[in-house]
Amino acid sequence: MASGKNGTLYIGVTTDLIRRVTEHMNSLTGGFTQKYGVHRLVYYELCDDIYEAICREKQLKKWNRSWKIRLIWRFNPEWTNLYSAII
Numbered sequence: 001m002a003s004g005k006n007g008t009l010y011i012g013v014t015t016d017l018i019r020r021v022t023e024h025m026n027s028l029t030g031g032f033t034q035k036y037g038v039h040r041l042v043y044y045e046l047c048d049d050i051y052e053a054i055c056r057e058k059q060l061k062k063w064n065r066s067w068k069i070r071l072i073w074r075f076n077p078e079w080t081n082l083y084s085a086i087i
Contacts, residue, residue, distance in 0.1 A: 005079040008036040013057040040081045
């Protein structure tokens with residue numbers, strides 16, 4: 001998730017993407033995403049199981065910012081909110 005184009009980034013894992021994005025978009029969860037206005041789903045990956053998802057989350061969190069930005073640009077060059085695409 002991102003606060004905007006090239007903005008603050010948040011990486012997380014969930015078993016219910018629609019519910020989790022809805023929570024972030026409506027500031028229903030406190031913490032980082034609320035504090036920095038991270039309300040836009042700009043990238044996501046689907047995994048076969050939660051263990052694979054957690055491993056991928058940890059991998060992405062270790063990446064430097066420029067790699068994350070490049071990944072988003074390839075998947076979603078306009079950084080549009082993909083929420084409507086997943087509901």
